[in-house]
Amino acid sequence: MAKTSLLLFLILMTSSLLGQQILTKKYTPEQCIRMIQEAADALRSFQPGVYRYHTREDFDRYLDSIKATVQAPLTELELYRKLKPLVSRIGCLHTDLVTAVNYKGLLNKTPNLLPLQVYGTGERAFVVKNYTTNNGIVAGDEIMAINGRPMPDVLRQLLAAIPSDGYNQTMKYLALYHMFPLWYRSIIEVADTFTVTIKHNGIPSVYVLPAAQKKNIEQDGFLRELHYPRQxxxxxxxxxxxxxxxxxxxxxxxxxxxxxxxxxxxxxxxxxxxxxxxxxxxxxxxxxxxxxxxxxxxxxxxxxxxxxxxxxxxxxxxxxxxxxxxxxxxxxxxxxxxxxxxxxxxxxxxxxxxxxxxxxxxxxxxxxxxxxxxxxxxxxxxxxxxxxxxxxxxxxxxxxxxxxxxxxxxxxPGINLRPSKMVLTVPxxxxxxxxxxxxxxxxxxxxxxxxxxxxxxxxxxxxxxxxxxxxxxxxxx
The missing domain is CATH 3.90.226.10 (2-enoyl-CoA Hydratase; Chain A, domain 1)
Incomplete structure (x- = not known):
């Protein structure tokens, strides 16, 4: 093997190993609870609207309930899924929590996204566009369940994690319309296949759909921001x-x-x-x-x-x-x-x-x-x-x-929640x-x-x- 080829191989292999370490590294329950508490303390100290829509007692109750669920070591993504709803619960679309800068980039390198554009309303969700070769799923079909999870449960879990001002829901549903596969991956699970129950003309059918890679299904306005030549x-x-x-x-x-x-x-x-x-x-x-x-x-x-x-x-x-x-x-x-x-x-x-x-x-x-x-x-x-x-x-x-x-x-400013790579944005x-x-x-x-x-x-x-x-x-x- 030529020296340049060997060097490239070693670089790619090292990068892959580091990526896997970032995705799989776990933090002890004590570390996780400490990071959750650090985020809560930062919000109380610096975010002037933290009690704008909910009382301090409500915030503390919810914080304690989250910490009580930490019983075992967690990866960064698992910890993110617990902490994100607390941050969003404040009712401030500018208060945000993000994973490591390269976390989503690593996930985007492999197929793990639901290949459907979804429109949610209330506790129901419908197909807007099908990105698979399966012609049995068409626009307007209702999605009843994903990987055994009923859609009302899926929507409740996702909506709780999406930030918006006050008690607003229109932003949350619009975010799901444009980014449902990404929100599902971030908040619920990373999967390589999706068993989806679809109701067409009142008749339910079950389909097994292979996961899609982001670059293969994204387009302007779906999994990617809208682009305008002139603002x-x-x-x-x-x-x-x-x-x-x-x-x-x-x-x-x-x-x-x-x-x-x-x-x-x-x-x-x-x-x-x-x-x-x-x-x-x-x-x-x-x-x-x-x-x-x-x-x-x-x-x-x-x-x-x-x-x-x-x-x-x-x-x-x-x-x-x-x-x-x-x-x-x-x-x-x-x-x-x-x-x-x-x-x-x-x-x-x-x-x-x-x-x-x-x-x-x-x-x-x-x-x-x-x-x-x-x-x-x-x-x-x-x-x-x-x-x-x-x-x-x-x-x-x-x-x-x-x-x-x-x-x-x-x-x-952004506050680093060490030892993880998560960053909490506090207005x-x-x-x-x-x-x-x-x-x-x-x-x-x-x-x-x-x-x-x-x-x-x-x-x-x-x-x-x-x-x-x-x-x-x-x-x-």
Whole structure:
């Protein structure tokens, strides 16, 4: 064997062995309980919204119940499956737990994914797309069980592990629609075959499906993020404008050679110059981004001063850390009664928007229709809340995944849970949107016109929410 070939063989073999060690290495029960407790302590100390939707007593009870289940050594993935529901239970989509950076990469090298795209609703799940050669399974068939597990049990276990703001479910189900095989692998089991009970036309049948490798079945929007050549799109057809904002994140917008404020200014200038009476704003799948961009966008829908956020809170531990180098960038939080209020930054504008906001000189006065779904998160959810509460638009689609009352985000450090490679992301700021504090508590922005897609519409790619908005416009015109 040539020296180069031998060297390559040794490198690949060593890499494979290291990969197996990462996947199979076990931690003692004492180590596992210590990591679970460390995660809980970090959340209590630094996450200001840890009791926003559940009491401390409820959190402690659930924590104790998880620790009680640790009776034997666990791999990192097994420990992740126990700890992930505790993190998600807080009701914060920004608080996250991930396995080792290369953990998923190692799993992706072998076939271990269910080869079906799945749509869940309530306790039921249906096939949207079949990625096998088995023609007996078609779109619309109901999945009754996977590897002996009834689907209601599967869905309950998966939904408990997927984070969202408050008690929101639309984000969780949408995540399953796009990523069911990955969530099943992460939370329930890694398998090389799947025995699936399928009901077709009321008749159940059992199929044994070989597992698929991620690279062989992934596509844009399934097991892979949606890709857009341009993050901002605008057009006028007849008397209707359509403005699509896929993100408020400057980093993504700039990749398409676009500038957010310039683009938005020009779009509204065109709407007003042409006297366009109706505007559809598509915010679906906008997972957030720059608060400055999001707040700037809302200015085009008001004709008098308004509020965007009411306040931003942090924990006492976080307030105490604003000193030294941190003091160059941030002001010391101010204590008011029993809470610590975050202040505007010294050198950053990320926290400027709890003060009074002012409308744009080129504000739009026509009819506005906003399309939303469960993947409207973070700053996008703030935009939806502010516009909905102030009745600046008709909302069409499904509830946003981001909270109506606000969220926990801002500065979000990662905490390593040693000796594992897991990382816990902890947001340090708790935001309160300028809305009625008694309205939609624990929920996102609710649609004025709910639009639920059928399996057939999903499979055929029909844009039912857009059609519903167009129907509203036609009925008014």
């Amino acid at each position: 901002l799109e605008f057009n006028i057809t007849g008397n209707t404008g359509v403005l699509t904002i896929h993100t408020f994140a400057n980093s993504l917008i700039r990749k398409g050679d676009q500038n957010f404020k310039v683009f938005i200014d020009r779009a509204f200038a065109a709407l007003n110059a042409k006297g366009i009476p109706d505007l559809i704003v598509d915010l679906r799948y906008n997972t957030g981004g720059s608060d400055a961009n999001a707040a700037y966008f809302t200015r085009f829908f008001f004709d008098k001063p308004y509020r965007y956020w009411y306040r931003i809170e942090v924990t006492e531990k976080v307030a105490g850390k604003i000193r030294g180098l941190a003091g160059i960038w941030y002001r010391k939080p101010v204590k008011k009664d029993s809470t610590w209020l975050w202040q505007k930054g010294k050198r950053v504008r990320d926290f400027d928007f709890y003060e009074q906001q002012y409308p744009s000189e080129n504000a739009y006065k026509g009819n506005v229709y906003v399309l939303i779904n469960g993947f409207c998160m973070s700053s996008c959810a703030d935009v939806a809340s502010v516009l909905s509460y102030n009745r600046k638009a008709v909302f069409v689609g499904t509830e946003t995944g981001g909270g109506f009352q606000g969220n926990n985000s801002g500065i979000m 340090l700021q708790q935001y309160f949107t300028a809305v009625d504090p008694e309205m939609n508590v624990g929920k996102g922005t609710l649609p004025d016109l709910p639009v639920i897609m059928t399996i057939d519409e999903l499979a055929r790619g029909i844009d039912k929410p857009m059609e519903a908005a167009m129907d509203l416009i036609r009925s008014r015109q």
